[in-house]
Amino acid sequence: MAESTADRRLRLGVVGLGAAARAMVPVLSKHPGIVLSAAAEIDPEIRERFRKDFDAKVYERGEELIDAADVEAVYIATPSPTHVALADRAIAAGKHVLVEKPMALSLSDADALIENADRHHVCLMEDEQNSFDPPVRKAVEVIAAGALGRPRMIHALHYGGWLYSPRMPEELKPGPEWGGGVLMRQGPHQLNIVRTLGGGNVRKVRGSVGIWDESRPVVGMYSAWLEFDNGTVATAVYSGYDRFQSADLNLGIQAEDDREYARSRKALRSPGAAEREAVHRREVRYGGSMSRGDRESTRPTTFGWLSSGVIVVSCEGGDIRITPTGLVVYGEETRDRIELPLDETGRDEIVRQFYAAAIGGEPPEHDARWSRATLAVCLAIQRSAAEGAEVILD
Ligand SMILES: NC(=O)c1ccc[n+]([C@@H]2O[C@H](COP(=O)([O-])OP(=O)(O)OC[C@H]3O[C@@H](n4cnc5c(N)ncnc54)[C@H](O)[C@@H]3O)[C@@H](O)[C@H]2O)c1
Known part of the structure; x- marks a missing residue:
């Protein structure tokens, strides 16, 4: 009997077993159609953890795995x-x-990748999962149902400690070629969500970026105003400077009171900080002993990234607010709180769509062209900041 698409196993290799892979590997491994057959990792101890966990082939370099x-x-x-x-x-x-977000750091590189993937008839998809988290998907569903009218204004703000959570020296080197700070590392999440809610096509961008800490000279904040081709406007604000935490707006001021203020920044000023940071950075990778962020343990179970920021969509006839566990829909005279099951996150959806695209040729909702468009918004924020002017996208 012929093997059906649903029965087909996809032999997948993981390249780089760092913090991102640590979160993604359990989701990949629970998909019934995926076999985690190999991994590549420079660090021998981390590589060995994976080999033991999955009885998989391991390689030192990603290039070797890719050639297998x-x-x-x-x-x-x-x-x-x-x-x-x-x-x-x-x-x-x-x-x-x-490929992890951001897929590329320049539009020309993104274009070349897309063209290459088209030519070789393979699926190219970016792993930006938070725009697939159930509250965002539910908000899209509520908007599509039409009772609130169309979205007119979106606000997304996120204040956290990205800059002072353990970083490698390379992540803190100035210049976009090293990764670009919060704009290129966190922008893809926030801007994908805003685009998902606003209709997708951003046309105008005005932005500012800031590098405020000379000891960690990468973009630590951005503030952007966007206009979509349908007239919807949005603001997207992000600070990674570890002062005010927007999670506290979601989780209650109690979280702020319970936490030692500026713990990460103080720790970085004490003797031996660089060595401790390197150790900590390694321990957040695959199989490591440390969780990311000092608030994780005191948090209730939530949709992680979404719980740390505020996202409000104002439609003609009502507002939608994303919450850590669902959303609230504010109508003319009603206010409905929708709680969603926490057993799946956007990562499950990404993996489902990647498998369906690879095995069955089904186009993913956020294909590589979608990811290219988000990259274009990130770069437009950067350019607008440099030129002090609005940037119009094609
Ligand atoms: N989607 C998400 O939620 C999410 C979360 C964190 C990071 N990321 C993204 O994932 C990427 C990695 O970030 P991270 O925080 O996991 O970094 P990391 O430094 O923790 O992990 C990267 C790993 O890759 C290994 N490596 C580097 N070059 C290699 C090569 N040629 N062959 C084999 N192994 C190699 C390193 O040894 C390291 O263990 C970044 O692009 C980041 O933007 C995404």
Whole structure:
């Protein structure tokens, strides 16, 4: 009997077993159609953890894994500046590619990757999962139902400690080629969500970026105003400077009172900080002993990233607010709180769509062209900041 698409196993290799892979590997491994057959990781101890956990082949370099004949698809979770070369090589070898956000750091690189993937008839998809989290999907459903009218204004704000959670020295090198700070690392999440809610096509961008801490000289904040082709306007604000935490607006001021203020920043000023940071950075990788962020343990179970920020969509006839566990719909005379099951997150949806695209050729909702458009918004914020002027996108 012929094997049906649903029965087909996809032999997938993970390239880079860092913090991103740590979150993604459990989701990939529970998908019934995916076999985690290999991993590549420079760090031998982390590589060995994976080999033991999955009885998988392991390689030191991503390039070796990509060249292996028995790997059909790769999940690339190495530092951002390495994505394009590794993805390009995998595509040329005929492998489907799920690559961490940001897929590329320039539009020309993104275009070349897309063209390459088209030519080799493989799926190229970015792993930006928060725009697939159930509250965002539910908000899209509520908007599509039409009772609130169309979205007119979106606000997204996020204040957290990205800059002072453990970072590698490379992540703190100035210049976009090293990864670009919060704009290129967190912008893809926030701007994908805003685009998902606002209709997708951003036309005008005015933005500012800030580098306020000379000891960590990468973009630590951005503030942007966007206008969509349908007239909807949005603001997207992000600070990684670890002062005010917007999670506290969601979780109650209690969270603020319970936490030692500025713990991460104080720790970075004490003797031996660089060594401690390097150790901590390694321990948030695959199989490591440390969780990211000092608030994780005191938090209730929530949709992680969404619980740390505020997102409000104002439609003609009502507002929608994303909450850590669902959303609230504010109508003319009613206010409905919708709680959603927490057993799945956007990562499950990404993995489902990647498998369906790789095995069955089903186009993913956020394909590589969608991710390219989000990158275009990130870069437009940067350009607008440099030029002090509005940027019009094609
Ligand atoms: N989607 C998400 O929620 C999410 C979360 C964190 C990071 N990310 C993204 O994932 C990427 C990695 O970030 P991270 O925080 O996991 O970094 P990380 O430094 O923790 O992990 C990267 C790993 O890749 C390994 N590596 C580097 N080059 C390699 C190569 N050529 N072959 C094999 N292994 C190699 C490193 O040794 C390291 O263990 C970034 O692009 C980041 O933007 C996404």
